[in-house]
Amino acid sequence: MSDVREHADDIHEQFSDHIDVSVDEIEDRLTTLVDEYKVPIDEARRSVTNHYLEEADLERDELAGGSSEDVQIEDVDEPEQWIDLTAKVIELWDPRSDAVAQVGLLGDPTGTIKFTKWAKSDLPALEEGSVYELRNVVTDEYQGQYSVKLNSTTVIEEREEDLEVGNDTSEIEGALVDMQSGSGLIKRCPKEDCTRVLQNGRCNEHGEVEGEFDLRIKAVVDDGIDAHEVIFDKEATEELTGLSLEEAKEMAMDALDTTIVADEIHEDIVGTYYRIEGPTFGRYVLADDVEELDGRIDAEELLIKARSM
Amino acid sequence: MSQAELTREVARRVFASEFNDSTYSFKESDDERAPNYALLPTGDRANRVFVVGTLTETEDVGEDSEYWRGRVVDPTGTFFVYAGQYQPEAAATLRDAEPPAYVSVVGKPRTYETEDGTVNVSVRPESIAVVDEGTRDRWVVETAERTLERIEAFQEWEAQQEAPESGSTAPTNEYAEMARDRYDSPVENYRRDVIQALEQLEDVDDAEATA
Numbered sequence: 001m002s003d004v005r006e007h008a009d010d011i012h013e014q015f016s017d018h019i020d021v022s023v024d025e026i027e028d029r030l031t032t033l034v035d036e037y038k039v040p041i042d043e044a045r046r047s048v049t050n051h052y053l054e055e056a057d058l059e060r061d062e063l064a065g066g067s068s069e070d071v072q073i074e075d076v077d078e079p080e081q082w083i084d085l086t087a088k089v090i091e092l093w094d095p096r097s098d099a100v101a102q103v104g105l106l107g108d109p110t111g112t113i114k115f116t117k118w119a120k121s122d123l124p125a126l127e128e129g130s131v132y133e134l135r136n137v138v139t140d141e142y143q144g145q146y147s148v149k150l151n152s153t154t155v156i157e158e159r160e161e162d163l164e165v166g167n168d169t170s171e172i173e174g175a176l177v178d179m180q181s182g183s184g185l186i187k188r189c190p191k192e193d194c195t196r197v198l199q200n201g202r203c204n205e206h207g208e209v210e211g212e213f214d215l216r217i218k219a220v221v222d223d224g225i226d227a228h229e230v231i232f233d234k235e236a237t238e239e240l241t242g243l244s245l246e247e248a249k250e251m252a253m254d255a256l257d258t259t260i261v262a263d264e265i266h267e268d269i270v271g272t273y274y275r276i277e278g279p280t281f282g283r284y285v286l287a288d289d290v291e292e293l294d295g296r297i298d299a300e301e302l303l304i305k306a307r308s309m
Numbered sequence: 310m311s312q313a314e315l316t317r318e319v320a321r322r323v324f325a326s327e328f329n330d331s332t333y334s335f336k337e338s339d340d341e342r343a344p345n346y347a348l349l350p351t352g353d354r355a356n357r358v359f360v361v362g363t364l365t366e367t368e369d370v371g372e373d374s375e376y377w378r379g380r381v382v383d384p385t386g387t388f389f390v391y392a393g394q395y396q397p398e399a400a401a402t403l404r405d406a407e408p409p410a411y412v413s414v415v416g417k418p419r420t421y422e423t424e425d426g427t428v429n430v431s432v433r434p435e436s437i438a439v440v441d442e443g444t445r446d447r448w449v450v451e452t453a454e455r456t457l458e459r460i461e462a463f464q465e466w467e468a469q470q471e472a473p474e475s476g477s478t479a480p481t482n483e484y485a486e487m488a489r490d491r492y493d494s495p496v497e498n499y500r501r502d503v504i505q506a507l508e509q510l511e512d513v514d515d516a517e518a519t520a
Contacts, residue, residue: 175320305457
Protein backbone atom coordinates (compact mmCIF):
# COMPACT_ATOMS: atom_id res chain seq x y z
CA MET A 1 0.00 0.00 0.00
CA SER A 2 1.37 3.40 -0.91
CA ASP A 3 2.20 6.03 1.63
CA VAL A 4 -0.57 8.29 0.45
CA ARG A 5 -3.07 5.44 0.57
CA GLU A 6 -2.12 4.71 4.17
CA HIS A 7 -2.66 8.31 5.18
CA ALA A 8 -5.97 8.31 3.30
CA ASP A 9 -7.01 5.21 5.23
CA ASP A 10 -6.12 6.85 8.53
CA ILE A 11 -8.06 9.98 7.73
CA HIS A 12 -11.01 7.91 6.52
CA GLU A 13 -11.06 6.01 9.80
CA GLN A 14 -11.06 9.26 11.77
CA PHE A 15 -14.01 10.67 9.88
CA SER A 16 -16.06 7.56 9.16
CA ASP A 17 -18.37 8.25 12.11
CA HIS A 18 -19.00 11.81 11.07
CA ILE A 19 -19.27 12.21 7.32
CA ASP A 20 -19.81 10.09 4.25
CA VAL A 21 -16.58 10.15 2.32
CA SER A 22 -14.71 7.40 0.49
CA VAL A 23 -11.06 6.51 0.92
CA ASP A 24 -10.57 7.13 -2.81
CA GLU A 25 -11.83 10.65 -2.56
CA ILE A 26 -9.46 11.38 0.32
CA GLU A 27 -6.60 9.81 -1.57
CA ASP A 28 -7.35 12.02 -4.58
CA ARG A 29 -7.15 15.14 -2.49
CA LEU A 30 -3.85 14.04 -0.94
CA THR A 31 -2.40 13.08 -4.32
CA THR A 32 -3.28 16.45 -5.81
CA LEU A 33 -1.44 18.25 -3.03
CA VAL A 34 1.55 15.92 -2.99
CA ASP A 35 2.08 15.32 -6.72
CA GLU A 36 0.85 18.50 -8.33
CA TYR A 37 1.59 21.09 -5.69
CA LYS A 38 4.65 19.35 -4.20
CA VAL A 39 3.36 19.72 -0.66
CA PRO A 40 5.10 17.46 1.90
CA ILE A 41 2.83 14.58 2.93
CA ASP A 42 2.52 15.74 6.56
CA GLU A 43 1.35 19.16 5.48
CA ALA A 44 -0.98 17.62 2.90
CA ARG A 45 -2.51 15.38 5.53
CA ARG A 46 -2.98 18.32 7.82
CA SER A 47 -4.65 20.34 5.09
CA VAL A 48 -6.98 17.52 4.03
CA THR A 49 -7.88 16.78 7.65
CA ASN A 50 -8.74 20.44 8.19
CA HIS A 51 -10.90 20.39 5.06
CA TYR A 52 -13.02 17.53 6.40
CA LEU A 53 -13.12 19.02 9.87
CA GLU A 54 -14.74 22.06 8.37
CA GLU A 55 -17.09 20.01 6.25
CA ALA A 56 -18.19 17.99 9.27
CA ASP A 57 -18.27 21.08 11.48
CA LEU A 58 -16.00 19.40 14.01
CA GLU A 59 -13.14 20.50 16.26
CA ARG A 60 -9.83 18.70 15.95
CA ASP A 61 -10.33 17.45 19.52
CA GLU A 62 -13.46 15.57 18.58
CA LEU A 63 -11.75 13.34 16.05
CA ALA A 64 -11.08 9.73 16.74
CA GLY A 65 -7.35 9.18 16.87
CA GLY A 66 -6.45 7.05 13.89
CA SER A 67 -3.65 5.26 15.63
CA SER A 68 -3.06 6.05 19.26
CA GLU A 69 -0.20 4.37 21.00
CA ASP A 70 0.32 3.02 24.49
CA VAL A 71 3.12 5.14 25.98
CA GLN A 72 4.75 6.08 29.25
CA ILE A 73 4.89 9.64 30.48
CA GLU A 74 8.65 10.05 30.08
CA ASP A 75 8.28 9.17 26.37
CA VAL A 76 6.01 12.13 25.63
CA ASP A 77 8.26 14.39 23.57
CA GLU A 78 6.16 15.60 20.67
CA PRO A 79 2.97 17.66 20.48
CA GLU A 80 -0.21 16.54 18.71
CA GLN A 81 0.32 12.81 19.20
CA TRP A 82 -2.60 10.52 19.98
CA ILE A 83 -1.61 8.30 22.86
CA ASP A 84 -2.93 5.92 25.52
CA LEU A 85 -1.73 6.34 29.10
CA THR A 86 -2.21 4.42 32.30
CA ALA A 87 -1.69 6.93 35.06
CA LYS A 88 -2.62 8.00 38.56
CA VAL A 89 -4.23 11.35 39.29
CA ILE A 90 -1.73 12.90 41.69
CA GLU A 91 -3.33 16.30 42.09
CA LEU A 92 -6.35 18.17 40.85
CA TRP A 93 -5.99 21.93 40.46
CA ASP A 94 -8.65 24.60 40.24
CA PRO A 95 -9.48 25.32 36.61
CA ARG A 96 -8.82 28.95 35.70
CA SER A 97 -11.42 28.93 32.95
CA ASP A 98 -15.01 27.69 32.49
CA ALA A 99 -13.93 25.86 29.34
CA VAL A 100 -11.89 23.49 31.48
CA ALA A 101 -13.71 20.79 33.47
CA GLN A 102 -10.65 19.42 35.27
CA VAL A 103 -6.95 20.15 35.29
CA GLY A 104 -4.18 18.54 37.29
CA LEU A 105 -1.18 16.27 37.39
CA LEU A 106 -0.97 12.66 36.20
CA GLY A 107 1.84 10.31 37.17
CA ASP A 108 3.19 6.90 36.19
CA PRO A 109 6.41 5.11 37.17
CA THR A 110 8.38 7.18 34.67
CA GLY A 111 7.28 10.68 35.64
CA THR A 112 4.49 13.22 35.81
CA ILE A 113 2.57 15.30 33.27
CA LYS A 114 -0.13 17.95 33.36
CA PHE A 115 -3.56 17.07 31.98
CA THR A 116 -6.51 19.18 30.89
CA LYS A 117 -10.06 17.91 30.44
CA TRP A 118 -12.34 20.21 28.47
CA ALA A 119 -15.83 20.96 29.76
CA LYS A 120 -17.42 20.43 26.35
CA SER A 121 -15.97 16.90 26.10
CA ASP A 122 -18.47 15.83 28.74
CA LEU A 123 -16.33 13.10 30.33
CA PRO A 124 -16.72 11.49 33.76
CA ALA A 125 -14.90 13.19 36.63
CA LEU A 126 -11.45 11.91 37.60
CA GLU A 127 -10.70 11.48 41.28
CA GLU A 128 -7.48 12.34 43.05
CA GLY A 129 -5.52 9.20 43.97
CA SER A 130 -7.26 6.93 41.46
CA VAL A 131 -5.58 5.10 38.61
CA TYR A 132 -7.07 5.26 35.11
CA GLU A 133 -6.46 3.89 31.69
CA LEU A 134 -6.87 6.86 29.35
CA ARG A 135 -7.20 6.02 25.67
CA ASN A 136 -7.06 8.62 22.91
CA VAL A 137 -5.56 11.60 24.64
CA VAL A 138 -3.62 14.22 22.67
CA THR A 139 -0.23 15.58 23.62
CA ASP A 140 0.48 19.30 23.64
CA GLU A 141 3.52 21.47 24.21
CA TYR A 142 3.98 24.93 25.68
CA GLN A 143 7.45 26.44 26.16
CA GLY A 144 9.11 23.06 26.12
CA GLN A 145 6.70 21.63 28.66
CA TYR A 146 4.41 18.76 27.62
CA SER A 147 0.84 18.10 28.69
CA VAL A 148 -2.02 15.87 27.59
CA LYS A 149 -5.55 16.89 26.71
CA LEU A 150 -8.57 14.66 27.21
CA ASN A 151 -11.21 15.10 24.52
CA SER A 152 -14.64 13.77 23.60
CA THR A 153 -13.19 10.62 22.02
CA THR A 154 -11.13 9.80 25.11
CA VAL A 155 -12.09 6.56 26.82
CA ILE A 156 -11.60 6.57 30.59
CA GLU A 157 -11.46 3.32 32.49
CA GLU A 158 -10.73 3.16 36.18
CA ARG A 159 -8.18 0.53 37.19
CA GLU A 160 -8.24 -1.38 40.43
CA GLU A 161 -4.49 -1.65 41.01
CA ASP A 162 -2.41 1.13 42.49
CA LEU A 163 0.44 2.66 40.50
CA GLU A 164 3.76 3.79 41.85
CA VAL A 165 4.62 7.27 40.68
CA GLY A 166 8.15 8.27 39.78
CA ASN A 167 8.83 11.92 40.36
CA ASP A 168 11.35 12.83 37.67
CA THR A 169 14.00 13.60 40.24
CA SER A 170 17.04 15.43 38.95
CA GLU A 171 20.48 15.62 40.43
CA ILE A 172 22.64 18.51 39.34
CA GLU A 173 26.21 19.31 40.26
CA GLY A 174 27.47 22.64 39.14
CA ALA A 175 28.24 26.25 39.85
CA LEU A 176 25.48 28.64 40.82
CA VAL A 177 26.09 31.28 38.16
CA ASP A 178 23.11 33.61 38.49
CA MET A 179 20.33 34.64 40.85
CA GLN A 180 17.25 35.94 39.06
CA SER A 181 14.87 38.77 39.94
CA GLY A 182 12.03 37.78 42.23
CA SER A 183 14.50 36.21 44.66
CA GLY A 184 15.06 37.04 48.32
CA LEU A 185 12.39 38.49 50.59
CA ILE A 186 9.16 38.56 48.60
CA LYS A 187 5.47 39.18 49.35
CA ARG A 188 2.71 36.80 48.33
CA CYS A 189 -1.03 37.36 47.95
CA PRO A 190 -2.78 36.25 51.18
CA LYS A 191 -6.08 35.33 49.48
CA GLU A 192 -7.03 31.70 49.87
CA ASP A 193 -5.43 29.41 47.26
CA CYS A 194 -3.65 32.39 45.70
CA THR A 195 0.06 32.45 46.32
CA ARG A 196 1.03 34.82 43.54
CA VAL A 197 4.06 36.99 44.14
CA LEU A 198 3.09 40.65 44.47
CA GLN A 199 4.54 43.26 42.11
CA ASN A 200 4.70 46.64 43.88
CA GLY A 201 2.11 45.50 46.43
CA ARG A 202 -0.32 44.31 43.77
CA CYS A 203 -1.56 40.82 42.99
CA ASN A 204 -2.30 40.14 39.32
CA GLU A 205 -5.61 38.57 40.29
CA HIS A 206 -6.72 40.39 43.46
CA GLY A 207 -5.25 43.87 43.06
CA GLU A 208 -3.78 45.75 46.02
CA VAL A 209 -3.50 43.46 49.04
CA GLU A 210 -1.62 43.28 52.33
CA GLY A 211 1.05 40.76 51.30
CA GLU A 212 2.59 38.00 53.36
CA PHE A 213 6.38 37.75 53.50
CA ASP A 214 8.13 34.70 52.12
CA LEU A 215 11.67 33.73 51.18
CA ARG A 216 12.67 32.10 47.92
CA ILE A 217 15.50 31.98 45.41
CA LYS A 218 15.34 31.51 41.66
CA ALA A 219 18.82 30.63 40.51
CA VAL A 220 20.74 29.12 37.61
CA VAL A 221 23.01 26.16 38.33
CA ASP A 222 25.33 25.42 35.44
CA ASP A 223 27.63 22.41 34.96
CA GLY A 224 29.24 23.64 31.75
CA ILE A 225 26.95 21.44 29.67
CA ASP A 226 23.48 22.69 30.62
CA ALA A 227 22.10 25.65 32.54
CA HIS A 228 19.39 24.49 34.98
CA GLU A 229 16.88 26.82 36.58
CA VAL A 230 16.46 25.96 40.24
CA ILE A 231 13.87 27.21 42.71
CA PHE A 232 14.59 27.20 46.45
CA ASP A 233 11.46 27.53 48.61
CA LYS A 234 11.54 29.05 52.11
CA GLU A 235 12.97 25.94 53.80
CA ALA A 236 15.59 25.37 51.09
CA THR A 237 16.53 29.06 51.13
CA GLU A 238 16.92 29.06 54.92
CA GLU A 239 19.07 25.95 54.72
CA LEU A 240 21.18 27.31 51.87
CA THR A 241 21.83 30.74 53.35
CA GLY A 242 21.45 30.15 57.08
CA LEU A 243 19.14 33.16 57.04
CA SER A 244 15.66 32.66 58.53
CA LEU A 245 12.53 34.44 57.35
CA GLU A 246 12.42 36.35 60.67
CA GLU A 247 16.03 37.49 60.32
CA ALA A 248 15.40 38.51 56.72
CA LYS A 249 12.40 40.60 57.79
CA GLU A 250 14.46 42.31 60.50
CA MET A 251 17.23 43.01 58.02
CA ALA A 252 14.78 44.60 55.61
CA MET A 253 13.15 46.59 58.42
CA ASP A 254 16.51 48.00 59.56
CA ALA A 255 17.45 48.97 56.03
CA LEU A 256 13.91 50.13 55.15
CA ASP A 257 14.42 48.13 51.97
CA THR A 258 13.70 44.49 51.07
CA THR A 259 16.29 44.31 48.30
CA ILE A 260 19.09 44.17 50.87
CA VAL A 261 18.12 40.54 51.52
CA ALA A 262 18.56 39.55 47.87
CA ASP A 263 21.89 41.41 47.76
CA GLU A 264 23.19 39.55 50.82
CA ILE A 265 22.08 36.19 49.47
CA HIS A 266 23.56 36.96 46.05
CA GLU A 267 26.95 37.64 47.60
CA ASP A 268 26.72 34.43 49.59
CA ILE A 269 25.80 31.93 46.87
CA VAL A 270 26.81 33.13 43.38
CA GLY A 271 30.03 31.50 42.21
CA THR A 272 29.72 28.53 44.58
CA TYR A 273 29.44 24.84 43.60
CA TYR A 274 26.41 22.87 44.77
CA ARG A 275 24.85 19.46 44.39
CA ILE A 276 21.09 19.83 44.13
CA GLU A 277 18.45 17.12 44.16
CA GLY A 278 14.76 17.53 43.62
CA PRO A 279 11.77 17.00 41.38
CA THR A 280 11.65 18.73 38.01
CA PHE A 281 8.65 20.82 37.23
CA GLY A 282 8.65 22.04 33.67
CA ARG A 283 11.91 23.86 33.17
CA TYR A 284 12.53 24.22 36.90
CA VAL A 285 14.15 21.94 39.43
CA LEU A 286 12.72 22.35 42.92
CA ALA A 287 15.62 22.11 45.36
CA ASP A 288 14.79 19.48 47.99
CA ASP A 289 18.25 18.54 49.01
CA VAL A 290 21.17 20.96 48.74
CA GLU A 291 24.81 20.37 49.48
CA GLU A 292 27.67 22.80 49.06
CA LEU A 293 30.57 21.10 47.29
CA ASP A 294 33.67 22.12 49.14
CA GLY A 295 35.41 18.81 49.77
CA ARG A 296 38.65 17.84 48.10
CA ILE A 297 38.34 16.57 44.59
CA ASP A 298 40.54 13.97 42.99
CA ALA A 299 42.42 14.94 39.85
CA GLU A 300 44.44 11.77 39.41
CA GLU A 301 42.00 9.78 37.29
CA LEU A 302 41.54 12.69 34.92
CA LEU A 303 45.30 13.16 34.70
CA ILE A 304 45.73 9.53 33.64
CA LYS A 305 43.09 10.02 30.96
CA ALA A 306 44.66 13.25 29.71
CA ARG A 307 48.09 11.60 29.43
CA SER A 308 46.76 8.62 27.51
CA MET A 309 44.78 10.54 24.90
CA MET B 310 9.02 33.67 20.95
CA SER B 311 10.83 30.54 19.88
CA GLN B 312 12.15 27.95 22.28
CA ALA B 313 15.74 28.80 21.40
CA GLU B 314 15.40 32.37 22.64
CA LEU B 315 14.09 31.20 25.99
CA THR B 316 17.02 28.92 26.60
CA ARG B 317 19.71 30.37 28.78
CA GLU B 318 23.20 30.14 27.34
CA VAL B 319 25.40 27.71 29.21
CA ALA B 320 28.60 28.98 30.86
CA ARG B 321 31.49 27.12 29.23
CA ARG B 322 34.52 25.97 31.20
CA VAL B 323 37.70 26.95 29.46
CA PHE B 324 41.29 27.56 30.60
CA ALA B 325 42.89 30.96 30.02
CA SER B 326 45.30 29.68 27.35
CA GLU B 327 42.43 28.44 25.19
CA PHE B 328 40.16 31.39 25.98
CA ASN B 329 42.79 33.91 24.88
CA ASP B 330 43.17 32.01 21.59
CA SER B 331 39.41 32.26 20.92
CA THR B 332 39.80 35.31 18.71
CA TYR B 333 37.10 34.47 16.16
CA SER B 334 33.54 35.41 17.07
CA PHE B 335 30.31 34.89 15.14
CA LYS B 336 26.51 34.89 15.23
CA GLU B 337 24.22 32.04 14.19
CA SER B 338 21.69 34.32 12.47
CA ASP B 339 21.35 37.79 10.93
CA ASP B 340 19.01 38.96 13.66
CA GLU B 341 20.72 41.86 15.41
CA ARG B 342 19.69 40.49 18.79
CA ALA B 343 21.13 37.06 17.98
CA PRO B 344 23.67 35.95 20.58
CA ASN B 345 27.35 36.42 19.90
CA TYR B 346 29.67 33.42 20.25
CA ALA B 347 33.41 33.05 20.65
CA LEU B 348 34.78 30.04 18.79
CA LEU B 349 36.84 27.82 21.10
CA PRO B 350 39.83 26.23 19.33
CA THR B 351 38.86 22.80 20.73
CA GLY B 352 35.63 23.03 18.74
CA ASP B 353 32.74 24.59 20.60
CA ARG B 354 31.01 27.94 20.82
CA ALA B 355 30.87 30.06 23.97
CA ASN B 356 28.40 32.85 24.63
CA ARG B 357 29.17 32.78 28.33
CA VAL B 358 32.02 31.45 30.50
CA PHE B 359 32.53 30.62 34.15
CA VAL B 360 36.12 31.04 35.35
CA VAL B 361 37.78 30.77 38.73
CA GLY B 362 41.31 31.93 39.44
CA THR B 363 43.53 34.22 41.42
CA LEU B 364 42.84 37.92 41.11
CA THR B 365 46.39 39.26 41.10
CA GLU B 366 45.93 42.90 40.16
CA THR B 367 43.19 45.46 39.65
CA GLU B 368 43.53 48.82 37.97
CA ASP B 369 41.17 51.61 36.99
CA VAL B 370 42.11 52.15 33.35
CA GLY B 371 39.17 54.45 32.56
CA GLU B 372 39.68 57.97 31.29
CA ASP B 373 36.41 59.83 31.87
CA SER B 374 34.67 57.29 34.02
CA GLU B 375 35.73 54.30 36.08
CA TYR B 376 36.73 51.28 34.00
CA TRP B 377 38.26 48.48 36.02
CA ARG B 378 40.61 45.85 34.71
CA GLY B 379 41.28 42.72 36.72
CA ARG B 380 43.86 40.03 35.99
CA VAL B 381 42.58 36.58 36.90
CA VAL B 382 45.23 33.88 36.71
CA ASP B 383 44.68 30.14 36.23
CA PRO B 384 47.31 27.38 35.80
CA THR B 385 47.58 28.09 32.06
CA GLY B 386 47.50 31.86 31.76
CA THR B 387 45.67 35.10 32.54
CA PHE B 388 42.07 36.17 31.94
CA PHE B 389 41.54 39.91 31.48
CA VAL B 390 38.28 41.08 33.03
CA TYR B 391 36.94 44.55 32.23
CA ALA B 392 34.03 46.17 34.13
CA GLY B 393 32.73 49.71 33.69
CA GLN B 394 29.57 51.70 34.37
CA TYR B 395 27.34 49.10 32.72
CA GLN B 396 28.58 46.38 35.09
CA PRO B 397 28.30 48.35 38.35
CA GLU B 398 28.31 45.36 40.75
CA ALA B 399 31.29 43.73 39.07
CA ALA B 400 33.12 47.07 38.91
CA ALA B 401 32.46 47.60 42.63
CA THR B 402 33.80 44.13 43.43
CA LEU B 403 37.02 44.86 41.52
CA ARG B 404 37.33 48.29 43.17
CA ASP B 405 36.97 46.81 46.67
CA ALA B 406 38.94 43.60 46.10
CA GLU B 407 42.29 43.15 47.80
CA PRO B 408 44.53 41.01 45.57
CA PRO B 409 45.67 38.34 45.75
CA ALA B 410 42.30 36.64 46.20
CA TYR B 411 40.46 33.72 44.62
CA VAL B 412 37.54 34.94 42.55
CA SER B 413 34.89 33.37 40.35
CA VAL B 414 33.69 35.28 37.31
CA VAL B 415 30.57 34.69 35.22
CA GLY B 416 30.77 36.67 32.02
CA LYS B 417 30.74 37.04 28.26
CA PRO B 418 33.71 36.72 25.93
CA ARG B 419 34.58 39.95 24.13
CA THR B 420 37.17 40.53 21.42
CA TYR B 421 39.08 43.72 20.74
CA GLU B 422 41.42 44.42 17.87
CA THR B 423 44.48 46.51 18.67
CA GLU B 424 46.12 48.96 16.28
CA ASP B 425 48.73 46.40 15.23
CA GLY B 426 46.00 43.92 14.29
CA THR B 427 46.29 41.60 17.28
CA VAL B 428 42.96 40.39 18.61
CA ASN B 429 42.65 40.42 22.38
CA VAL B 430 40.00 38.35 24.11
CA SER B 431 38.60 39.51 27.45
CA VAL B 432 35.73 38.78 29.82
CA ARG B 433 32.87 41.23 30.36
CA PRO B 434 31.64 40.14 33.77
CA GLU B 435 28.03 39.60 34.80
CA SER B 436 29.16 38.87 38.34
CA ILE B 437 32.39 38.47 40.29
CA ALA B 438 32.55 36.78 43.68
CA VAL B 439 35.36 36.13 46.14
CA VAL B 440 35.62 32.35 46.65
CA ASP B 441 37.83 29.88 48.50
CA GLU B 442 40.65 27.58 47.41
CA GLY B 443 38.33 24.55 47.31
CA THR B 444 36.17 26.24 44.68
CA ARG B 445 39.25 27.10 42.62
CA ASP B 446 40.50 23.47 42.73
CA ARG B 447 37.08 22.15 41.78
CA TRP B 448 36.97 24.53 38.83
CA VAL B 449 40.39 23.40 37.60
CA VAL B 450 39.32 19.74 37.63
CA GLU B 451 35.93 20.51 36.07
CA THR B 452 37.49 22.67 33.36
CA ALA B 453 40.08 19.97 32.65
CA GLU B 454 37.25 17.46 32.23
CA ARG B 455 35.17 19.65 29.91
CA THR B 456 38.24 20.55 27.85
CA LEU B 457 39.22 16.87 27.47
CA GLU B 458 35.66 16.11 26.34
CA ARG B 459 35.93 18.75 23.63
CA ILE B 460 39.35 17.51 22.55
CA GLU B 461 38.05 13.93 22.37
CA ALA B 462 35.13 14.96 20.16
CA PHE B 463 37.49 17.01 18.00
CA GLN B 464 39.89 14.09 17.54
CA GLU B 465 37.10 11.65 16.69
CA TRP B 466 35.83 14.02 14.07
CA GLU B 467 39.34 14.60 12.72
CA ALA B 468 39.99 10.86 12.48
CA GLN B 469 36.83 10.46 10.47
CA GLN B 470 37.84 13.26 8.10
CA GLU B 471 41.14 11.55 7.44
CA ALA B 472 39.66 8.09 6.92
CA PRO B 473 36.11 8.50 5.66
CA GLU B 474 36.08 4.97 4.28
CA SER B 475 36.47 3.50 7.78
CA GLY B 476 32.74 4.04 8.25
CA SER B 477 33.26 5.58 11.66
CA THR B 478 30.09 6.79 13.33
CA ALA B 479 31.58 9.91 14.93
CA PRO B 480 28.93 12.64 14.87
CA THR B 481 29.38 15.72 12.72
CA ASN B 482 31.15 18.45 14.61
CA GLU B 483 30.29 21.82 13.16
CA TYR B 484 32.49 23.79 15.56
CA ALA B 485 35.48 21.50 15.21
CA GLU B 486 35.29 22.10 11.48
CA MET B 487 34.99 25.85 12.02
CA ALA B 488 37.95 25.79 14.43
CA ARG B 489 40.14 23.93 11.97
CA ASP B 490 39.29 26.49 9.27
CA ARG B 491 39.86 29.52 11.48
CA TYR B 492 42.77 28.61 13.74
CA ASP B 493 46.15 27.00 13.28
CA SER B 494 46.95 25.97 16.84
CA PRO B 495 46.55 22.19 17.20
CA VAL B 496 44.25 20.89 19.97
CA GLU B 497 47.26 18.96 21.27
CA ASN B 498 48.43 22.27 22.83
CA TYR B 499 45.32 22.40 24.99
CA ARG B 500 45.72 18.78 26.06
CA ARG B 501 49.17 19.71 27.33
CA ASP B 502 47.70 22.66 29.21
CA VAL B 503 45.16 20.35 30.83
CA ILE B 504 47.93 18.01 31.99
CA GLN B 505 49.93 20.93 33.33
CA ALA B 506 46.93 22.31 35.24
CA LEU B 507 46.11 18.93 36.81
CA GLU B 508 49.76 18.25 37.68
CA GLN B 509 49.90 21.53 39.54
CA LEU B 510 46.96 20.42 41.71
CA GLU B 511 48.53 17.01 42.33
CA ASP B 512 51.89 18.58 43.25
CA VAL B 513 50.20 20.73 45.87
CA ASP B 514 48.52 17.58 47.20
CA ASP B 515 51.82 15.73 47.43
CA ALA B 516 53.51 18.67 49.11
CA GLU B 517 50.73 18.83 51.67
CA ALA B 518 50.94 15.08 52.25
CA THR B 519 54.68 15.16 53.02
CA ALA B 520 54.60 18.39 55.01
